[in-house]
Amino acid sequence: MDTVQLKKEPPLGWIYLNRPDKRNAINDQLIKDLRQAVDDLVLDDQIKVIVITGNGKAFCAGADITQFKSLNGLTAWEFARKGRELMDYIENIPKPTIAMINGYALGGGLELAMACDIRIAAEESQLGLPEITLGIYPGFGGTQRLIRLIGKGKAMEMMMTGDMIPAKEAERIGLVNKVVPLVDLEKETRSLAMKIADKSPVALRIIKLLVNQGLDIPILAGLNMESLGWGVVFSSEEAKRGIDAFFERKKS
Numbered sequence: 001m002d003t004v005q006l007k008k009e010p011p012l013g014w015i016y017l018n019r020p021d022k023r024n025a026i027n028d029q030l031i032k033d034l035r036q037a038v039d040d041l042v043l044d045d046q047i048k049v050i051v052i053t054g055n056g057k058a059f060c061a062g063a064d065i066t067q068f069k070s071l072n073g074l075t076a077w078e079f080a081r082k083g084r085e086l087m088d089y090i091e092n093i094p095k096p097t098i099a100m101i102n103g104y105a106l107g108g109g110l111e112l113a114m115a116c117d118i119r120i121a122a123e124e125s126q127l128g129l130p131e132i133t134l135g136i137y138p139g140f141g142g143t144q145r146l147i148r149l150i151g152k153g154k155a156m157e158m159m160m161t162g163d164m165i166p167a168k169e170a171e172r173i174g175l176v177n178k179v180v181p182l183v184d185l186e187k188e189t190r191s192l193a194m195k196i197a198d199k200s201p202v203a204l205r206i207i208k209l210l211v212n213q214g215l216d217i218p219i220l221a222g223l224n225m226e227s228l229g230w231g232v233v234f235s236s237e238e239a240k241r242g243i244d245a246f247f248e249r250k251k252s
């Protein structure tokens with residue numbers, strides 16, 4: 001996997017996009033390698049939380065524009081489908097994901113970050129969907145995920161102007177969860193990831209399913225899924241331990 005590096009540090013799994021001299025631009029090979037890396041971490045029972053970040057100056061500058069010259073209608077459609085399916089897959093894996101944004105997160109790079117559950121960004125980062133400046137528009141799920149994260153008005157502005165916004169502004173509009181100085185980025189991400197890794201994997205998995213599906217189904221269906229999920233979460237070992245621990249604390 002040349003374009004992606006994988007580091008296992010149980011309970012955390014780290015994925016580094018690794019084309020730093022091309023600002024980690026997403027080409028066909030990176031799509032394959034990233035899928036393989038995520039699969040590896042999903043199948044490893046010791047890994048509880050997955051962090052995705054970029055090597056070098058950028059998180060990811062989006063789809064590899066050098067590939068665009070050779071695309072025709074059909075191959076462009078296929079490239080967009082492959083990229084979008086990867087983002088859909090990442091969004092729906094059964095483990096929590098954090099995008100650790102260490103610099104530019106543009107186009108497909110921001111679309112990748114939006115497919116993760118939580119985003120932490122370095123103060124110096126710039127985020128945007130600049131596809132319109134190329135005469136195209138976001139094709140890896142950005143048109144749909146951005147409106148769900150920040151609402152229609154701001155999403156329209158970002159997509160129609162192609163302007164980049166600084167991390168602090170991204171935090172203000174709800175596009176990133178937290179902004180920290182670059183020197184603290186890894187420490188803060190690790191601390192958040194460890195806090196989540198300590199929680200019940202069954203409950204985390206059901207939360208992901210409920211939240212991701214809940215945005216797209218009638219509220220009553222979502223509420224019924226939530227109730228049904230209680231049947232599953234209550235039969236887990238973690239729930240038994242967590243509830244017993246509450247009563248133990250009361251005794252002491």
Ligand SMILES: CC(C)(COP(=O)(O)OP(=O)(O)OC[C@H]1O[C@@H](n2cnc3c(N)ncnc32)[C@H](O)[C@@H]1OP(=O)(O)O)[C@@H](O)C(=O)NCCC(=O)NCCSC(=O)CCO
Pocket residue numbers: 021022023025026057058061062063064065066104106107108109111130131134137138139140142
């Ligand atoms: C990301 C930017 C702002 C980085 O600027 P900077 O750090 O100053 O570095 P550069 O010299 O511009 O770039 C270094 C090197 O990387 C190549 N590169 C950067 N981005 C891409 C890319 N998306 N595809 C291919 N190659 C890229 C750049 O050409 C340089 O290569 P050399 O061989 O050294 O010349 C800036 O680079 C930038 O604005 N990039 C484009 C961002 C963009 O438009 N993204 C949207 C792509 S379309 C998309 O994602 C579709 C999916 O929805």
